[in-house]
Amino acid sequence: MDFSLLLDPYILTEVLVQGFVRGAMYALMAAGLSLIFGIMGVKNFGHGELFMLGAYAMFFVTVVLGWPWPVGIAVAAVALFIFGMLLERTLIDTLRRKAGRDWVLDAFILTIGILVVLQNLALILFGTSRRGVTSLIDGVLVWGPVIVSYERLMILGVASLVGLSLWAFIRFSSLGKAIRAASQNPEAAQTLGIDIRLIYTVTFGIGAALAGLAGGLLISIYPAHPTVGFEPVIKSLACVILGGLGNVPGAILAALLLGVIEAYSAFFMSAGWQNVITAGLVVLILIVRPSGLFSSSKVERA
Amino acid sequence: MTAIPARARDANPWRSTPVRVLKVLFLIGLLIFIPPLIDNPYITRIFISAVMLGVMAAIFDLMIGYAGLINFGYAGFLAVGAYTSALGTFHFQVSPWAGLLTGGLATALIGLATGVISLRLRGLYVALLTFFVGESIRFALSNSPEFTRGMLGLSVRPLPELLGFDFSRGNILAYYYLLLLLGGAIMLLLTWLVRSRFGLAFEAIREDQLATQSLGLNTTKYKLYNFTIASFLAGVMGAFYASYLGILSPSPEEFGVYRTVEILTITYVGGRGTLWGSIFAAFLLIGLQEYFRGLGPWRLVIYGSLLIFVMLFARRGLAGFKKYLW
Amino acid sequence: MGLEVKNIVAGYTREVPILNGVNLTAQDGRVTVILGPNGAGKSTLLKTIYGYLTPQEGEVLHDGKRIQDLKPNQMLGEGIAYLLQGHSVFPRMTVEENLELGGWIMRGDQKRMQTALDFVYARFPRLREKRSFLAGILSGGEQRMLEIARLTMTGPRTILLDEPSVGLMPSLVDEVYEEISKLKDERYTILMVDQNVRKSMSIADYVYALALGENRYEGPREEMEKKLDDIVREWI
Numbered sequence: 001m002d003f004s005l006l007l008d009p010y011i012l013t014e015v016l017v018q019g020f021v022r023g024a025m026y027a028l029m030a031a032g033l034s035l036i037f038g039i040m041g042v043k044n045f046g047h048g049e050l051f052m053l054g055a056y057a058m059f060f061v062t063v064v065l066g067w068p069w070p071v072g073i074a075v076a077a078v079a080l081f082i083f084g085m086l087l088e089r090t091l092i093d094t095l096r097r098k099a100g101r102d103w104v105l106d107a108f109i110l111t112i113g114i115l116v117v118l119q120n121l122a123l124i125l126f127g128t129s130r131r132g133v134t135s136l137i138d139g140v141l142v143w144g145p146v147i148v149s150y151e152r153l154m155i156l157g158v159a160s161l162v163g164l165s166l167w168a169f170i171r172f173s174s175l176g177k178a179i180r181a182a183s184q185n186p187e188a189a190q191t192l193g194i195d196i197r198l199i200y201t202v203t204f205g206i207g208a209a210l211a212g213l214a215g216g217l218l219i220s221i222y223p224a225h226p227t228v229g230f231e232p233v234i235k236s237l238a239c240v241i242l243g244g245l246g247n248v249p250g251a252i253l254a255a256l257l258l259g260v261i262e263a264y265s266a267f268f269m270s271a272g273w274q275n276v277i278t279a280g281l282v283v284l285i286l287i288v289r290p291s292g293l294f295s296s297s298k299v300e301r302a
Numbered sequence: 303m304t305a306i307p308a309r310a311r312d313a314n315p316w317r318s319t320p321v322r323v324l325k326v327l328f329l330i331g332l333l334i335f336i337p338p339l340i341d342n343p344y345i346t347r348i349f350i351s352a353v354m355l356g357v358m359a360a361i362f363d364l365m366i367g368y369a370g371l372i373n374f375g376y377a378g379f380l381a382v383g384a385y386t387s388a389l390g391t392f393h394f395q396v397s398p399w400a401g402l403l404t405g406g407l408a409t410a411l412i413g414l415a416t417g418v419i420s421l422r423l424r425g426l427y428v429a430l431l432t433f434f435v436g437e438s439i440r441f442a443l444s445n446s447p448e449f450t451r452g453m454l455g456l457s458v459r460p461l462p463e464l465l466g467f468d469f470s471r472g473n474i475l476a477y478y479y480l481l482l483l484l485g486g487a488i489m490l491l492l493t494w495l496v497r498s499r500f501g502l503a504f505e506a507i508r509e510d511q512l513a514t515q516s517l518g519l520n521t522t523k524y525k526l527y528n529f530t531i532a533s534f535l536a537g538v539m540g541a542f543y544a545s546y547l548g549i550l551s552p553s554p555e556e557f558g559v560y561r562t563v564e565i566l567t568i569t570y571v572g573g574r575g576t577l578w579g580s581i582f583a584a585f586l587l588i589g590l591q592e593y594f595r596g597l598g599p600w601r602l603v604i605y606g607s608l609l610i611f612v613m614l615f616a617r618r619g620l621a622g623f624k625k626y627l628w
Numbered sequence: 629m630g631l632e633v634k635n636i637v638a639g640y641t642r643e644v645p646i647l648n649g650v651n652l653t654a655q656d657g658r659v660t661v662i663l664g665p666n667g668a669g670k671s672t673l674l675k676t677i678y679g680y681l682t683p684q685e686g687e688v689l690h691d692g693k694r695i696q697d698l699k700p701n702q703m704l705g706e707g708i709a710y711l712l713q714g715h716s717v718f719p720r721m722t723v724e725e726n727l728e729l730g731g732w733i734m735r736g737d738q739k740r741m742q743t744a745l746d747f748v749y750a751r752f753p754r755l756r757e758k759r760s761f762l763a764g765i766l767s768g769g770e771q772r773m774l775e776i777a778r779l780t781m782t783g784p785r786t787i788l789l790d791e792p793s794v795g796l797m798p799s800l801v802d803e804v805y806e807e808i809s810k811l812k813d814e815r816y817t818i819l820m821v822d823q824n825v826r827k828s829m830s831i832a833d834y835v836y837a838l839a840l841g842e843n844r845y846e847g848p849r850e851e852m853e854k855k856l857d858d859i860v861r862e863w864i
Contacts, residue, residue: 091610098617105426110613110614112606112609113613114606120599120606121599273441276438276442276445279435283419287420290423
């Protein structure tokens with residue numbers, strides 16, 4: 001192994017950009033997962049399937065219909081927003097009224113059922129072939145020794161924009177404030193006239209929209225196929241744990257970190273061992289610091 | 303509020319009504335005599351799958367149904383049993399018969415270790431931790447092809463002849479009866495366990511850890527017992543699975559999340575905290591799967607829908623219909 | 629008019645009702661206090677009035693309108709506010725954000741929101757000083773002030789209070805009852821559940837005593853004060 005390669009500016013940017021692109025995908029997924037968990041207590045194991053549906057929506061709009069890519073991304077996000085809300089209102093909401101104190105675990109199991117159904121429905125409808133595009137935008141940016149494709153810059157740009165909008169929405173909009181209130185004290189939020197069921201439905205929709213958007217945005221790297229959501233969901237689940245369950249900024253930070261770590265470790269070892277490292281890291285964090293890397297407070301171990 | 307009512311403890315299985323004894327004997331009779339009478343390897347394989355997955359699901363139930371511990375890396379634990387036995391034979395010429403035991407012991411060790419590191423965790427955190435433990439095991443297996451042959455697949459020798467019984471691969475009835483013996487013993491052990499003082503302690507963990515601790519029960523100890531015993535039994539089943547199947551590969555379908563989900567579905571459909579419900583559910587689900595084999599992925603859609611249905615509308619699983627069927 | 633509870637039967641499960649036919653009226657602009665030992669169903673009664681529990685029998689009327697089929701989040705729109713037992717501020721949001729959420733149902737009306745904020749700040753100057761502080765770092769007394777201030781944002785007619793002084797330092801308890809008597813002066817209809825018998829009696833107009841989910845005694849304050857010793861003795 002020649003470590004000096006890592007100091008080569010070409011390779012350094014290549015690795016960093018690759019890491020950030022991966023990290024951006026993990027972050028979009030993990031932000032939604034973490035939001036849904038933080039507010040509803042649902043660990044959505046079917047989140048990867050929402051990613052998959054977003055990828056198919058993107059393929060349909062850009063390749064089948066031949067419309068421009070921004071439309072595709074918007075359609076993927078909006079379609080999944082609606083689908084997510086439907087899923088919440090029909091299934092998760094029904095479970096909430098029956099599960100009682102087994103809720104957290106039962107909701108997790110329910111999303112496993114959702115995963116199995118969606119994945120196999122996709123298999124039936126679309127088959128196993130991979131449907132993607134080679135690139136949404138052509139060309140590369142050359143700046144001294146640094147070469148980055150416009151495609152990757154676009155991915156990073158869109159992801160940052162979406163992240164910022166999400167932050168602003170949660171921070172400043174009245175619905176965003178209601179969402180935060182519901183996560184901090186649902187009963188009190190209700191006494192102020194906040195319809196908590198609506199909050200749950202919208203929150204799940206937002207999480208689903210982020211996953212769908214991620215699926216659409218990364219179609220040139222992860223072409224749509226029925227099991228495409230598996231890796232994203234596992235990795236983003238890891239990020240959510242590393243960042244602390246329900247801690248959205250923590251999850252995003254962990255996602256970027258994990259993306260870069262993976263891109264670097266790809267230099268040293270096969271992709272298979274990367275997964276062992278990720279899984280090992282998560283196990284380690286769960287053992288020594290269940291509240292996540294970035295939290296100052298001790299979390300209730302529920 | 304909890305939808306799973308406390309199990310009835312009044313029914314003592316060892317002192318049953320004659321009608322019940324007859325019903326049980328009838329079912330056991332079906333298990334013993336149907337495969338040889340039909341004498342169709344296809345049917346026998348279905349029976350083997352159903353009993354094997356049913357017993358695996360009952361072991362899973364010991365954790366989730368009785369102690370509220372979910373082992374979401376369960377398939378990885380089965381893989382430890384399967385690979386310990388198979389690799390022992392492959393590399394060190396250990397008899398596959400001893401492999402049933404070494405597989406169990408190795409898995410028990412992993413279970414104990416996982417139990418120790420998850421002691422402070424509860425509920426969902428245990429699920430997440432075990433999931434990543436299971437995945438680590440699977441990744442490690444697939445990333446060490448020089449030792450495990452990874453995704454190329456490890457071929458496993460059949461069990462050698464024992465007491466004059468021929469366990470060559472062609473004689474699957476022998477495997478079936480071995481499974482009935484093994485599975486029967488495991489089921490009896492599990493039933494005894496949950497009705498002993500262990501069972502009460504497990505249930506106490508499930509119901510409320512804090513209250514249990516304040517009653518002076520050492521939940522930590524019983525959590526470890528539960529996890530280790532379940533892992534040992536899972537390892538034994540994994541080792542049997544290896545010998546029966548003849549080829550192992552650490553794919554997600556075989557030893558990853560899909561297998562865990564399959565077993566978990568059987569447990570939930572059978573009814574959490576019922577043990578025997580898993581066996582019935584396994585026959586139902588494997589039967590459905592085979593019946594709908596021509597439908598391809600539709601059978602998995604049915605599987606997933608059934609899990610959703612059970613979670614939403616039949617929260618006690620098949621056990622909820624017991625009074626109509628039994 | 630005020631708030632009327634007629635023959636309410638309710639509980640967490642159908643089989644075990646906690647309230648077995650409770651009758652009660654909270655008169656307009658008066659303070660009505662509900663007393664009773666632990667387990668008498670006092671908090672359950674408030675929860676039932678506010679729609680957290682659906683009564684199996686009986687009626688709840690607010691200014692003559694049936695409200696027992698409404699959900700908790702519709703109650704403020706009907707002019708009923710509810711102070712939950714224990715802490716109910718949103719700790720990781722600012723004081724001002726907490727107050728704005730108190731005005732959630734008028735969120736479209738920026739002008740009304742601002743008027744309400746100004747009014748509340750005028751009345752609780754300490755909250756204005758700390759408007760950009762996170763609610764979680766306020767003292768226990770200040771948090772309670774914030775909770776009470778938040779209740780009044782939309783100008784409700786009726787306020788339900790569940791154990792307003794429980795868990796507070798003794799030095800702060802007087803402050804809380806002072807605030808409640810201010811609310812009384814402002815002619816809010818107040819229905820209050822309280823374990824602090826003496827303090828709540830001091831501001832009550834009319835008193836109910838519940839036992840085992842049923843009405844036990846009732847009467848105007850002066851009348852009930854005479855019986856008080858007997859009532860409390862029964863609880864022990």
